[in-house]
Amino acid sequence: MGALARAIMAYLRRLASWLWQSWDAFWFTPESPTLLGLLRIATGGMLLYTHAVWGLRLKDFFGPQSWLSPSLVRGLQANSYAYSFWWVVPEPALGVAHAICLLIFALFLIGFATRITSILALAAAISYAHRTPASLFGLDQINIMLALYLAVGPSGDAISFDAFLRKRRGRAPRGPSVAANAAYRLIQTHMCVIYFFAGISKLQGPSWWSGEAMWLAFANREYQTLDMTWLAWHPWLIDAMTLTTLVWEISFCVLVWKPLLRPLVLVGAVALHAGIGLCLGMWTFAIIMLVGCASFLPPGLIDAWALKAVAWVRAREAPHVVVRA
Amino acid sequence: MDRPTDVSSRGPATPGTRARTPSKRARQLLSLVLLLHLVAIVVSPLSVSPTSGLMEGVWSVFQPYLQFLNLNNGYHFFAPEPTSSTIIEYDAERPDGSVVHGQIPDRSTWPRLLYHRYFMLAEQMENEPEELATAWAESYATHIASVQGASKVRLTRVTHLLATMEAVREGTGLEHPESYEREVLGEFEWAP
Structure with a gap:
C-alpha cells in the first residue's frame, strides 16, 4: 500500500512539473512583436471602418430617439455591468464624440502612442457596442476581443509610428517579449474557444x-448576396459542405496546434470565411475572423518576410550606378 | 523540458536585443490571472441556455468581468440551425394624411455593414424579452415617427420562411408570396 501511495505521489509530482513547464513555455517564452504589429494594423483598420459606418446613421443609432431608445437599452441592461460613454454625450455633441473616437481608432491603426490609444480604442469599441446592443453581430465581438488583447500586448512595438519615432531618436528597436507572446496566446486560445463553441x-x-x-443558410433571401439555389439540384454537395463546416469548426482547437496540419486548418479558415463573405455578404465578419486566425502564423516567418521587405525597399532606394564605357 | 508542439515555429530573437522574462513568482501570479480569464471566456458560451445550474452559478461570479469587457458571448453562429429571417415593415402616417411605407432591413441599404445593422435590429425583435416587447416596438415606432415626421406608425413583423430544396426544384422562388407570414406588432399614435 505504501509503495502504491509513493508511486501515485511520484506520478502526481511528475504530472504537476510537466504541466507547469508546458504552461510556462506556452505563455512565457519571449516572442517577436512584428506579427502583433500587423494584427494591430488589420484590427485598427476594421475598427475604423466599422465605426465610420456608424457615422452614416449616427443619430439613428445613438441619438435620443434612436431605434433602441436609451430607456429600452437601460431596460435590457438592467442589473448588468455594461457601460458606455454615450450615456453622457448630449445630442449636439454626438458628431464631435464620434469624430474623436474615429481619431483614436486611426491613431491605434498607425501605432501612435499605442499604449494609450489601444486602451482608448478598446473602451470606445465597447461603448459603441453597449449603446446599441440589438444591432450587433459576430463582427463586433471579434473586434472587441482583438482590441482587448492588442491592448494587453505591446502591439505598438513593431510596424508602428511609435517604432518609427524610437528609431529616429536613435533607440534600439523593441525585440521579443513575454507580453507579445501572451497577446498571441490569448488571441489563439480565444479563437479556439470561438470555433469550438460555434x-x-x-x-x-x-x-x-x-x-x-448549409441549404438553410443559402436559402435565406435576407442574407443572400450570391444566388446559390442551383445547389438544390446537388443535395450531396450541401451535405458535404454542412459536414465539413461542422468537423472543421469542432476540430480547429485541436488540429491548429500541430505545425504540420496548421496550414491546412488555416486554408480551411480562408475557404469557410471567403464563402461567408461571398454568399452571405458578411465580408467584415469574414475578414476579422481571418485576422484572428492570422495569430497562428509563425512570428519567425513574419520577421523573415519583414526583413526581406526592408531589404527590397533599401535595394530600390539605393542610387543606380551607371557604368560608362 | 516538454514544450508545446508549436514552439519550433518561434522566430529567433532580434540581434542586439535581449528579452526579459518575469521572475517565477511573477509568472505564477500572471498564470492565476490568465487561468481566471480563460475560465471566464469558456464559462460565457457554456452558460447559454440550455445550461446547468452549476454553469449559471459560475457565470454569475464572472458576470461583471464578462459584461464590463463585452466578452459575454455565446459564439452560437448559425446555431442551433439557420432559421427564417425577420423583416419589420412600417406604415408611417403624417399629419397631412400621407403614408410612408418602409421596412428594415432594406436591400438597397449601402454599405453592406449598415444593412447588417438593420438586419440585426429586425432579427433581435424575434428574441426580445417578453416584458420588454411593447417597449421595444414603441422604441422603433418612435424613431420612425421622428424620422418621417409621422403622428401614427403601424409596425408589422414579417417572417420570411425558408424554401426547401424540393420547393426550389419544383420552381418555387425564395421570394414566393406564401413564404411571408405577417403579424401586426401594434399601432402607435402621438397627439399632433
Missing part, C-alpha cells in the same frame, strides 16, 4: 445532422 452549439440543430443546414 461547432458544438450546432450539434443541437437537427439540420446540422441531416446535412441541410
Whole structure:
C-alpha cells in the first residue's frame, strides 16, 4: 500500500512539473512583436471602418430617439455591468464624440502612442457596442476581443509610428517579449474557444445532422448576396459542405496546434470565411475572423518576410550606378 | 523540458536585443490571472441556455468581468440551425394624411455593414424579452415617427420562411408570396 501511495505521489509530482513547464513555455517564452504589429494594423483598420459606418446613421443609432431608445437599452441592461460613454454625450455633441473616437481608432491603426490609444480604442469599441446592443453581430465581438488583447500586448512595438519615432531618436528597436507572446496566446486560445463553441452549439440543430443546414443558410433571401439555389439540384454537395463546416469548426482547437496540419486548418479558415463573405455578404465578419486566425502564423516567418521587405525597399532606394564605357 | 508542439515555429530573437522574462513568482501570479480569464471566456458560451445550474452559478461570479469587457458571448453562429429571417415593415402616417411605407432591413441599404445593422435590429425583435416587447416596438415606432415626421406608425413583423430544396426544384422562388407570414406588432399614435 505504501509503495502504491509513493508511486501515485511520484506520478502526481511528475504530472504537476510537466504541466507547469508546458504552461510556462506556452505563455512565457519571449516572442517577436512584428506579427502583433500587423494584427494591430488589420484590427485598427476594421475598427475604423466599422465605426465610420456608424457615422452614416449616427443619430439613428445613438441619438435620443434612436431605434433602441436609451430607456429600452437601460431596460435590457438592467442589473448588468455594461457601460458606455454615450450615456453622457448630449445630442449636439454626438458628431464631435464620434469624430474623436474615429481619431483614436486611426491613431491605434498607425501605432501612435499605442499604449494609450489601444486602451482608448478598446473602451470606445465597447461603448459603441453597449449603446446599441440589438444591432450587433459576430463582427463586433471579434473586434472587441482583438482590441482587448492588442491592448494587453505591446502591439505598438513593431510596424508602428511609435517604432518609427524610437528609431529616429536613435533607440534600439523593441525585440521579443513575454507580453507579445501572451497577446498571441490569448488571441489563439480565444479563437479556439470561438470555433469550438460555434461547432458544438450546432450539434443541437437537427439540420446540422441531416446535412441541410448549409441549404438553410443559402436559402435565406435576407442574407443572400450570391444566388446559390442551383445547389438544390446537388443535395450531396450541401451535405458535404454542412459536414465539413461542422468537423472543421469542432476540430480547429485541436488540429491548429500541430505545425504540420496548421496550414491546412488555416486554408480551411480562408475557404469557410471567403464563402461567408461571398454568399452571405458578411465580408467584415469574414475578414476579422481571418485576422484572428492570422495569430497562428509563425512570428519567425513574419520577421523573415519583414526583413526581406526592408531589404527590397533599401535595394530600390539605393542610387543606380551607371557604368560608362 | 516538454514544450508545446508549436514552439519550433518561434522566430529567433532580434540581434542586439535581449528579452526579459518575469521572475517565477511573477509568472505564477500572471498564470492565476490568465487561468481566471480563460475560465471566464469558456464559462460565457457554456452558460447559454440550455445550461446547468452549476454553469449559471459560475457565470454569475464572472458576470461583471464578462459584461464590463463585452466578452459575454455565446459564439452560437448559425446555431442551433439557420432559421427564417425577420423583416419589420412600417406604415408611417403624417399629419397631412400621407403614408410612408418602409421596412428594415432594406436591400438597397449601402454599405453592406449598415444593412447588417438593420438586419440585426429586425432579427433581435424575434428574441426580445417578453416584458420588454411593447417597449421595444414603441422604441422603433418612435424613431420612425421622428424620422418621417409621422403622428401614427403601424409596425408589422414579417417572417420570411425558408424554401426547401424540393420547393426550389419544383420552381418555387425564395421570394414566393406564401413564404411571408405577417403579424401586426401594434399601432402607435402621438397627439399632433
